[in-house]
Structures are given as C-alpha cells and as structure tokens.
Amino acid sequence: MSDAQDGQDDLVFETVLDAPPEKVWRALTIPEYRDRWLQRPDDVSVELETVDANSVLTYRWTEREEVSRVTIELTPADNGRTGFRLTHAPLVIPDAANTNEPMPVTLMCAA
Numbered sequence: 149m150s151d152a153q154d155g156q157d158d159l160v161f162e163t164v165l166d167a168p169p170e171k172v173w174r175a176l177t178i179p180e181y182r183d184r185w186l187q188r189p190d191d192v193s194v195e196l197e198t199v200d201a202n203s204v205l206t207y208r209w210t211e212r213e214e215v216s217r218v219t220i221e222l223t224p225a226d227n228g229r230t231g232f233r234l235t236h237a238p239l240v241i242p243d244a245a246n247t248n249e250p251m252p253v254t255l256m257c258a259a
Contacts, residue, residue: 159236169222169230173202176220186218194218209236 165172175181177199188194191211198206207218216238223231 157238159234161232161234163232164225165230165232167230168228169202169224172222172230172232176205214238 175185177196182194186194186207188209189211193210195208195210196205197208197217198204203222205220207220209216209218216236219235219237221231221233221235223233225231
C-alpha cells in the first residue's frame with residue numbers, strides 16, 4: 149500500500165469549462181448549485197475548509213467516518229473559459245476491493 153501523502157492515490161480530473169471563472173465559482177460555492185455539481189451520496193457530508201476567491205476551494209469530504217479532501221482549482225482560459233482541476237485525495241487509503249473489510253470510501257463523481 150502506498151503512502152497517501154505522495155499523491156499516487158489521488159483522483160485527479162482536469163477539463164476546460166465553457167464559462168468564466170466567476171460563474172463556475174458561483175456554481176461551486178452556492179450550496180444548492182454545489183450539491184448539483186458534486187452529486188454526493190446521502191451518507192456523505194461536505195464542509196468547506198479553505199477558500200481563495202475565484203481560484204481554489206477545498207472541501208472536507210466525510211463518508212462512513214473516512215475523511216478525504218476535495219480541492220478544486222480554477223484558472224482563466226482563452227475566450228472566457230475556465231480551466232478546472234479537481235483533486236480528491238484520500239487521507240486513508242481504502243483496502244483492496246477483494247478484501248473482507250468494510251466497503252472502501254466512494255470517490256466523488258466528477259462532472
């Protein structure tokens with residue numbers, strides 16, 4: 149099992165969105181909109197941890213007592229678009245799928 153701190157077990161999703169950073173930012177910070185984007189399961193709690201306006205958000209993602217971090221980075225792109233990078237970093241690496249241990253943490257659905 150690798151160390152979670154080395155980033156090898158992070159889920160990373162990158163894309164360019166056809167909207168300006170300010171609009172994407174609103175979609176990620178207004179709870180009603182955020183919940184549509186994150187599409188988190190009912191048994192997951194999401195708490196905002198850090199904010200750098202219109203640039204970086206970090207959420208604490210808790211599922212069945214397992215905690216991870218979801219960091220979203222926004223960068224301006226050409227033609228009023230937005231570079232979008234989502235990193236879901238587990239703090240505890242779940243056991244392999246073929247183990248008899250409890251089910252592993254479910255990672256967030258990316259758009």
